[in-house]
Amino acid sequence: MSPSTPRGPASAPGISEEDLAAVAAQLGRVPRAVRAVAYRCPCGHPAVVQTAPRLEDGTPFPTLYYLTCSRLNSWVSRLEAEGRMREMTERLAEDPELAAAYQRAHESYLAERNAIEPLGTDVSAGGMPSRVKCLHVCVAHALAAGPGVNPFGDEALAELGEWWQASACSRPPA
Template sequence: MPQGDFRVVVRSHDGAPVVLMNAPLLEDGTPMPTLYWLVGDTEVHAVSTLEADGGVNTVEAIIGLEAIDAIHVRYQERRDAMIPTTHDGPRPSAGVGGTRRGVKCLHAHFAHWLAGGDDSVGKWVAQQLDERGVSYAQPL
């Protein structure tokens, strides 16, 4: 669970939280790199299974590192836009899942995609879950 301020941005059909959006800074000013956090039980379990089946390596090969780098940049820009211009302390760095290159966590990419982010890795995760017959919350 996140340690700072957050809000629910995606809910399941029955109203349960699926994706949380975290503030980019904790109350003490510590950077929080993970903007979107996947918390829905169904989604977390299904994506964990996909990761265990080698999904990280598969999606990196399909999408390519240059396209994934662009996802990280968009994620950083979205998160950085939430930081007050008066903030002069440390800022979160890196992209989706706190990584700088490649895919670290399919959960983070799927959460980003569900929250309306332009994330082809998250979209690929959704396609894989569709193929496996997994129901999940609808993206924004």
């Protein structure tokens, strides 16, 4: 990832109707339990949303950060298809410093979610802290929280580089 890539929280709690419409267009469906835009693509569109710990009907929804940018989603899916999650999980068993950093990412994720509403579980998302089950979650967490929080999200973003350049997301939605 280039040093000029903006990362970290990008908006205050709450989400505008315009942003909800953009997220719905990105996902191809109405988004559920959205609280805020947690990260915006450099083009200005939502790329990560923060969701409530429970859906509107009360069902637990432990995924706090949800990747919505369709372009970034497809790029992350390519990394998953290439076996990155398996490689990352194997490295957790071999590298105690990496495992400790991923444990801290898990704890950070839980603390953020529990500050909104505790679910009474130590399950965070994406397989944290023992495996990488969903690289999309790691990337969403890294973008929302900023560099140095989720090591696998940071690593994937570095590999993807300037994913937003010359993409459909750089133009206003139709």
